[in-house]
Amino acid sequence: MTVRPLLEITDLSVTYWGRSLLGLRGKPFFAVKGANLAIRAGETLGLVGESGSGKSSIANTVLGLVPASSGSIRFGDHDLVAMKTRYPSEVRNQIQAVFQDPYSSLNPSMTVEGIVTEPLRVHTNMNKAERRERAIELLKLVSLQEEHLSRHPHQFSGGQRQRIAIASALALRPKLIVLDEPVSALDVSTQNQIINLLYERRDALGIAYLLIAHDLALVHHISDRIAVMYLGHIVEEGPSDRVYKNPAHPYTKALLDAVPLLDPDRQRARRESRKLQPALDTQRVADVGCPYKNRCPMAMPRCQTDMPPEYPVAGGGVANCFLLAPEVEGHHATKPSREKRIP
Template identity: 85%
Template sequence: MTDKPLLEITDLDVTYRDRSLLGFGGRTFHAVKGANLVIRAGETLGLVGESGSGKSSIANTVLGLVPASGGSIRFGDVDLAAMKTRYPPAVRSRIQAVFQDPYSSLNASMTVEAIVTEPLRVHTAMNRAERRDRAVELLKLVSLSEEHLTRHPHQFSGGQRQRIAIASALALQPKLIVLDEPVSALDVSTQNQIINLLYERREELGIAYLLIAHDLALVHHISDRIAVMYLGHIVEEGPSDRVYRAPAHPYTKALLDAVPLLDPAAQRRRRAARKIAPAQDATRVAETGCPYRNRCPSAMARCAQHMPPAYPVEGGGTASCFLLAPDTGGETPGEAA
């Protein structure tokens, strides 16, 4: 692991346009607003958030599937954001992906050999025999074997399909793999097999991961750093253990508290301590101020006026919350709630 960033996202904006009936005009919708992230070589960054938080938009922008509308994404010597979605092959081959749904991420009409060797066909001049040898190597890396080469995806279980997807992502020896919810469609007993596999390959091959997931506990296991997103903003970022054990942002705390404990008695105590939250009205996108202020128990008047900047957190990382401001501005947290 070196200190030189492999991927550096600065002030990234991603917007989508609501097409009106005739294709003219329409509203612009901000999926990501001013995101800053750094991934170092061989490091895993966990990007956590609920649906609509913009985490997948960041993944898709890094992968060149969706153009950035502002900011930069430095990858080595190039700016991915400036290339829009047209990456040269040398860049493409160094960023690969594993997607969530192993049932639709593999082409049903292709054999495992064709799926695993497809990146080699596109990017290398290897002949058929060489590609096949490499495919066998790759399958071994994911604990599958040569006999699986001629089979079709439907003959595999979800966990095995995800292994095939990982083998294909490893084919070009990328520097960065974007993992978009890689285990959330899998059974509990197979989830950890895939997590372990990803972890081992990372150690061996020195790959960096951008791990997108909704489950903080799961992300915590294999991430070096964790970033938490809420409505397009990165609200907290820091070393994995610090974010998981000592969350600084109220949203990160809420996210951790919302996962039920495996100890029913402890869960009952926690539940009793918590008042029943009123149902949240449809999410309002805050144009100014903190995006979380409508749901935040410690919201203050200033939260509505300004987006809180990223304040440093003890133990490493930052959180965008006025609670961490050196000067509270004379307000009591919670009075604007």
């Protein structure tokens, strides 16, 4: 634990400003509010949440595509927020990305060779022959062949395109790859091929991943740690197994309970238990207090006014929920998980 994380995000906020008619600043939209995250070298952090939760904003801020409005992002010895999206070459070549849609993430007018070697052209002095050699090497890393070099993206299937995108991201031997929904546009049978490939490459090359996804089960598979976002806030963070099996925050629980199961019997049982729960206010926006208070079945008076701070969770990690506060010990959410751990 004494090793400094590779990426450390502290109290990060991202705000988008709407534009009024005359091009002046309009209403602000707080996409991320006070987020804390850390990724160690070679580790995978899964960032999950529903659409609009701010997970892509965090990814884009780390990538320098969107400026942070406050807070800090430390990467190695560099302060990324201070660079204001203009990263110098030694930072750029260490942070790469793979995006969701393989149909628009590859330039249709470039060949595979052009796409895969583009990072080398920007950041290295390699000549054409050296670049080509590296490109062949990279294609082999993602199970494609040399003959694919001269083809254009439209000649490949979605899974193959995503392999090309991964090859390009690996070209500079980065320390961190941001994976923004890397498989959600792919077919079920292809998804796992790509996940396995990412996993293999991570172990072989010691790369850290920041994995953005909405599928908790999938994130659980390949992440070491999971962070859960709701309305711009990170509400829970911790080791993957702990978050997946013993969620501490009511929102994480709701998210997990909503994932359909492959077992019709368990599905049926869950449906029955859902019927017993009271209907909740569907109003989602919360300006003061806990962001989840309006949908939370366990909301307390305190949640209406105060923003819950980070409380440590048994089994590792933190969650922003007053149920974990020491004073309500005795009837809080993590108790069952403690009982479970008694052999």
